[in-house]
Amino acid sequence: MWYKDAADVVVANDLRVEYNGRSVQIDHFVALPAGFLVIESKSLPDHIYIDEADNWFRMARGKRGVEDREGMSNPIEQNKRHIAVLQELFGSVAHGGVPPLANVIVFPHPKVVVRGSKPAGAYLLRVDQLHTFIEKLRGSKPAPETASTFDLIKLALTYHRPLVLDPYERYHIDKKDVLPLSRRIEFDVKQKAYLCVFCAAKMALQRDRNGLFWGCPNNPQCKKRVPASVAVQVGTEAVERSEKDKDFLTWLFTDKPRLCPNCGDILQRKNRAIKSTGRVRM
Incomplete structure (x- = not known):
């Protein structure tokens, strides 16, 4: 100066x-x-x-x-x-x-x-x-x-060569370990399943004292888990993106898929005949 x-x-x-x-x-x-x-x-x-x-x-x-x-x-x-x-x-x-x-x-x-x-x-x-x-x-x-x-x-x-330090490499941190929760899980529309982004395994719905969550089945090698509320948002966005794609598999659903607000799973269509009216309730 x-x-x-x-x-x-x-x-x-x-x-x-x-x-x-x-x-x-x-x-x-x-x-x-x-x-x-x-x-x-x-x-x-x-x-x-x-x-x-x-x-x-x-x-x-x-x-x-x-x-x-x-x-x-x-x-x-x-x-x-x-x-x-x-x-x-x-x-x-x-x-x-x-x-x-x-x-x-x-x-x-x-x-x-x-x-x-x-x-x-x-x-x-x-x-x-x-x-x-x-x-x-x-x-x-x-x-x-x-x-x-x-x-x-x-x-x-x-001859000046600035040293570019990769903090993940320096401190031996896996970049995936610092991903936000919404990026630790993905929803596969074709498989109708949540997948762990760390090992690509199908995640399972589980419950603990804190509530529902989607956890990786490869425990203890992979202990990743995502709260159900986060998974619901991830699944909703994945379905919306797929519906905007012209090549979306129309045979998968006739209507826009809906997800359970509690666990994030896809709500299945079920038909039940009502004898008194003959109508079908969705």
Whole structure:
């Protein structure tokens, strides 16, 4: 948001680059005249401690005032892998040298404190320090015979491949399990039966303490059930659609089929002769 209209600063957010069989997800990629900032954002509310071996720990106040340490992944090493892929990509097209790519770790939480050893080859900043940091580098001149950072960031954008996550696949959810009740059952006009959309079995009318429902007979493998009131609506719509079709099987019913409001089954035509009048009651 700081450099929306700037001509000498280009920012790409949430950049996912695929190149040469590898892919990297970069939180923020900033192109300045003299080089790039590859920014990894770490939302941590805790204090951070870095030991001499470059191991990172989250620090939290434990019982009796003793600090607890919890190991965490090193974001600098993660960002190094991002930079390596970008350097390989840029090196494949740049006729001059590749501009420097700075490894920057930014902590959005304003109260984060980093203690311990200072890691080499990376910049650790809180988000309130980032703008001043960029401004200091903004006026730097590019090294002679290096490729243009703005041409290279355009190149990186052509290799951007957004990651499309399928939540059903990620969380191992069958899409049918989240279907509304009206789509878990279908009425087959030809068979005059309700079918389970999960296994295509003919559903059976059953009753429990909550009332009538249509349940799949393949229990316990398939435990799908649909309330009778929902099934009535599904059956009615199926019959209406079929009647609108010119190829509808007219032999099936002479009149528009009617469904029982209690169980959803089709009402059958029954003839009963009345001796006193000789009339037929439907």
